[in-house]
Every structure is written in C-alpha cells, then in structure tokens.
Amino acid sequence: MAVNFTAYLRVSTDRQGAFGLGIEAQRKAVQRYVASVGGNLIEEHVEVETGRSATRPVLLQAIAQCRRQRAVLLIARLDRLARSVSFISSLMEGGVEFVAVDNPAANKVMLQMLAVFGEYERDQIATRTKAALAAAKSRGVVLGAHGKVLAANHRAAAEHFAESLRQPVERAVATGAATLSEIARCLNDEGHRTREGSAFSAGTTQKIMFRLGLRTAGMALPETRGGPML
Known part of the structure; x- marks a missing residue:
C-alpha cells in the first residue's frame, strides 16, 4: 500500500517567503522523494517562521x-522542522512519524543527534547576533527603528492565520x-490549534471570528476587520 505524505516547507524570513527563495528547492526535493518511494503527497504546508x-x-x-x-x-531537511532537541523528542513521543529527505534512513537516535547540532548552531547564531547588536548600539545606532514594520507584520500574520481557519469555522x-x-x-x-499551540476556547475563537468578520448569535460584529490581536 502506498504511503501518504504531508509535506511541510519552511523559510525563515518574510523576504524568502515573498520571493519563493528556498521553497522551490524544498518542494522539488520532497516531490523527488515521494516519487522514489511510490508514495502519495496529499497536501503541502508552507510557513514563514524562524526555526527557533x-x-x-x-x-x-x-x-x-x-x-x-x-x-x-x-x-526536505531536518533543520526545516526545528533546531530544538526537545521539539524533535516531543514530536517522536507524540506518535507522529516523519522523514527528512536529506537523511531518510536516519533512526531516532541519529535524528536527535542531528537536532543537537542544529540547536548548537542556532545558539551560536544568537550569540553572534547579540554581539553585533551590542557593537552597533555602542556606535550610536538606534535599535528598534523598525518596530512599526514588525507590528504590521504581526498583524498581517494574525490575519493570515485567521483566514486559514475560515473554512473550518464556516464548516x-x-x-x-x-x-x-x-x-x-x-x-x-x-x-486545529491557536498560534500559541493551545486548544481553542470561546475567547480565542471570538478573536478569530472578529478577524474574519463573522459572528454568532449575541456576538457583536466589529466595525472593522482589525479586531483584537490573536
């Protein structure tokens, strides 16, 4: 019986996501692997988010x-899933089988070791980034000048997440x-889970409804679709 696969593709920045940098290479690697094992690719999920x-x-x-x-x-690659040993371990313990195309024969021990090195690399990057920011600050560079842009990106991400739940809500x-x-x-x-990974409650569901411009009986419809932050 052919194995069903769900693909997860991730890029780390909005710029990469907007221009498709990295995604196409991951997509081709995944498609080649599925074809090589005679499997079925039932869906593809694409996310723009940092590995940490x-x-x-x-x-x-x-x-x-x-x-x-x-x-x-x-x-396509283990580091596209997470550079966190605890995350990989919890995923394994949760009973979700996964395959990294760059190392499909890896067993659980090998995957955890690869995650260890990935986590170490992430920590090294964070250390170098902090040092660079400290050096910039000492030179008089104003940090946080792009706060409004980050806030706008956060709102856009919340809108996108709410929109991804429109069909489940309507269903x-x-x-x-x-x-x-x-x-x-x-x-x-x-x-489905909230952006924080928790189960939905009436309160978090109301925020989704506000963003989608929907309402239930007794729930006031907002004047705009901005709504509260998720």
Missing part, C-alpha cells in the same frame, strides 16, 4: 493532518455550531 520559534501554526496544522489521515510528515457553523464554545470544540476536534 515554538509557535508555528502551519506546522501544527500539518501535524494534526498527519494524525487524522495517518500520514507521514515529510520535510462548524454549517454543521450546527451556534456558540463560540461549540465552534471552538469543532476546531479542536479537527486538530
């Missing part, structure tokens, strides 16, 4: 899909969910 972040909603959605459809999580309403708690239960049952 523990709040990656697209990755959580990919993992949830693997659990629902008994699929294997497929990545929940169509099947009879009439309150925020009922919609939250439907989202959780389908394996």
Whole structure:
C-alpha cells in the first residue's frame, strides 16, 4: 500500500517567503522523494517562521493532518522542522512519524543527534547576533527603528492565520455550531490549534471570528476587520 505524505516547507524570513527563495528547492526535493518511494503527497504546508520559534501554526496544522489521515510528515531537511532537541523528542513521543529527505534512513537516535547540532548552531547564531547588536548600539545606532514594520507584520500574520481557519469555522457553523464554545470544540476536534499551540476556547475563537468578520448569535460584529490581536 502506498504511503501518504504531508509535506511541510519552511523559510525563515518574510523576504524568502515573498520571493519563493528556498521553497522551490524544498518542494522539488520532497516531490523527488515521494516519487522514489511510490508514495502519495496529499497536501503541502508552507510557513514563514524562524526555526527557533515554538509557535508555528502551519506546522501544527500539518501535524494534526498527519494524525487524522495517518500520514507521514515529510520535510526536505531536518533543520526545516526545528533546531530544538526537545521539539524533535516531543514530536517522536507524540506518535507522529516523519522523514527528512536529506537523511531518510536516519533512526531516532541519529535524528536527535542531528537536532543537537542544529540547536548548537542556532545558539551560536544568537550569540553572534547579540554581539553585533551590542557593537552597533555602542556606535550610536538606534535599535528598534523598525518596530512599526514588525507590528504590521504581526498583524498581517494574525490575519493570515485567521483566514486559514475560515473554512473550518464556516464548516462548524454549517454543521450546527451556534456558540463560540461549540465552534471552538469543532476546531479542536479537527486538530486545529491557536498560534500559541493551545486548544481553542470561546475567547480565542471570538478573536478569530472578529478577524474574519463573522459572528454568532449575541456576538457583536466589529466595525472593522482589525479586531483584537490573536
């Protein structure tokens, strides 16, 4: 029986995501691997997020899909998944099978060792970055000048995340969910999680509804789609 795969592709910056840098190479590597083993690629998930972040909603959605459809999580390189030993370990213990195309024959011990080196590299990068910022500050460079840009990017990411849940929310309403708690239960049952990786509650569901411009009975519709931050 052919194995079903769910692909997870990640780039670390908005610029890479906007221009497709790195994604196409990962996509081709994944497609070649699936073809070589005669498998089925059922879906592809693309995320723009740093490897050190523990709040990656697209990755959580990919993992949830693997659990629902008994699929294997497929990545081009191990560092595209996470440079964290604890993250890799928890993923293994959670029963989600995954394959790194750059080392498909690796066993659990080898994968954890690779994650150790990846985590070390991440820490070294962080140390060099802090040193460079300190040196810039000593030269009189004003740090944080791009705060407004970062805030705008955060709002855009929240809007994008909410939009990714539009169909699940509408599906929940169509099947009879009439309150925020009922919609939250439907989202959780389908394996969706908040941007922080937690289960949905009535409160977090309301934020999604605000951003989507939707409402349930007794819930006021906002004047704009900005809504509260997720």
